[in-house]
Amino acid sequence: MDQNSTLSVEDFVVAATSFYEISNRLADGWKLIKDENETYKTYIKKHTFLQVERDGVQSLLKTELVIFFNLSYGVPAFSFNIWNSSGVLLTLEEIRHMSFVTLNQKEFYSVITQQEHPIFLRPYFIVHPCHTAELLSALRQGSKNIIVTFLGLITPLLKLDLSMEYGL
Amino acid sequence: MADDKQTEDSSTASEIKSDGDKENSDPGKSDKVKIDILLKATGNAPIMKKKKWAVDAEKPIGWIMEFVKKYLKLEPDEKLFLYVNQTFAPSPDQLVKNLYECFGTDGKLVLHYCKSQAWG
Numbered sequence: 001m002d003q004n005s006t007l008s009v010e011d012f013v014v015a016a017t018s019f020y021e022i023s024n025r026l027a028d029g030w031k032l033i034k035d036e037n038e039t040y041k042t043y044i045k046k047h048t049f050l051q052v053e054r055d056g057v058q059s060l061l062k063t064e065l066v067i068f069f070n071l072s073y074g075v076p077a078f079s080f081n082i083w084n085s086s087g088v089l090l091t092l093e094e095i096r097h098m099s100f101v102t103l104n105q106k107e108f109y110s111v112i113t114q115q116e117h118p119i120f121l122r123p124y125f126i127v128h129p130c131h132t133a134e135l136l137s138a139l140r141q142g143s144k145n146i147i148v149t150f151l152g153l154i155t156p157l158l159k160l161d162l163s164m165e166y167g168l
Numbered sequence: 169m170a171d172d173k174q175t176e177d178s179s180t181a182s183e184i185k186s187d188g189d190k191e192n193s194d195p196g197k198s199d200k201v202k203i204d205i206l207l208k209a210t211g212n213a214p215i216m217k218k219k220k221w222a223v224d225a226e227k228p229i230g231w232i233m234e235f236v237k238k239y240l241k242l243e244p245d246e247k248l249f250l251y252v253n254q255t256f257a258p259s260p261d262q263l264v265k266n267l268y269e270c271f272g273t274d275g276k277l278v279l280h281y282c283k284s285q286a287w288g
Contacts, residue, residue: 100230100259100260100261101260110286111286128286130286131284131285131286134211134284134285135211135249135282135284137211138210138211138212138213138282139210139211139251139254139255139280139282141254142210142253142254142255142280143254143255144253144254144255145255148255148256149251149254149255149256149257151257152249152251152256152257153249153257153284155257155258155259155260156247156260159259160259161259162256162259164256164258164262164266164267164270164271165270166255166256167252167253167255167256167258167270167271168253168270168271
C-alpha cells in the first residue's frame with residue numbers, strides 16, 4: 001500500500017480539529033480532547049442518545065462515540081459503548097440487530113470487537129481498521145474532511161445521525 | 169436490463185426501474201418527481217457504462233446502493249459506499265430528495281461510489 005493511504009498523527013489532529021469546528025457550528029456536541037505531550041492520544045468524542053425500536057418496543061440508549069487515531073494502521077478508528085436506560089452495557093448481539101445492514105454473526109463479529117481501548121484502557125467496541133486505509137485512499141484526494149469521509153464507513157453499521165451539513 | 173441498448177448515449181438520463189416499484193403500484197402515482205443523479209467511480213470500483221440516471225425523489229440512498237451493486241454485479245460480500253462531495257456518506261435511510269436539496273448542483277446530484285471487501 002502506498003504511503004498516500006495512511007494518515008500521520010498531525011493529519012489526524014488537523015482533521016479532528018476541523019471536524020470539531022464543524023460540530024460546534026452545528027451545535028452537534030462533539031468534543032475534542034487534545035493530548036499535548038502524546039499527540040497520538042488526541043481524540044474526539046460525543047455523548048448522545050439513540051432511540052431504537054425492536055419488536056415494537058421503543059427504547060432510549062445512552063451512547064458514547066469516540067474517534068481516535070490508530071497508530072499501527074495510520075488511520076482514524078471508531079470506538080463506542082452503548083448502555084440501556086438501566087445502565088447495562090449492550091451486548092454485541094444487541095448492537096448487531098440495530099444496524100442498517102443485515103449481517104450475520106460471523107461477519108458482524110469480524111468487524112466489531114469488544115477490546116481494551118488503547119487510550120482509555122477500558123473495554124470498548126472497536127471497529128476493525130484493516131480496510132479503512134484502502135477506502136480512504138480512494139477518497140482522500142477529493143475529501144474535505146477525512147474524518148467525515150471515514151465516518152461513512154461506520155454509518156451502515158451504526159446509526160450515527162450525522163448531519164448532512166458535515167458534507168458541505 | 170432494458171437500458172442496455174442505449175448505454176452509448178450517456179447524455180440522457182434513463183430511469184432506474186426495479187422490482188421495488190411493484191410494491192407501490194398506486195395507479196395515480198405515475199407522475200412521481202424524478203431527480204437526475206450522476207454516478208462516478210472512485211478507487212478500484214468499476215465504472216458504469218451509463219452514469220446518469222433519473223431516480224424517484226422519494227427513494228432512500230440504500231436503494232441506490234443496492235441498484236449499483238446489482239448493476240456492477242458485485243460479489244455478495246463486496247460492500248459499496250456512496251459519497252456526496254467525495255466527503256460525506258449519507259445514511260442508507262436518507263432520501264434522494266433531501267440530498268439533492270443539500271448537495272445538488274446544475275440540476276443533478278453527483279454521487280461517487282467506491283467498493284471494499286469489508287466494513288471498517
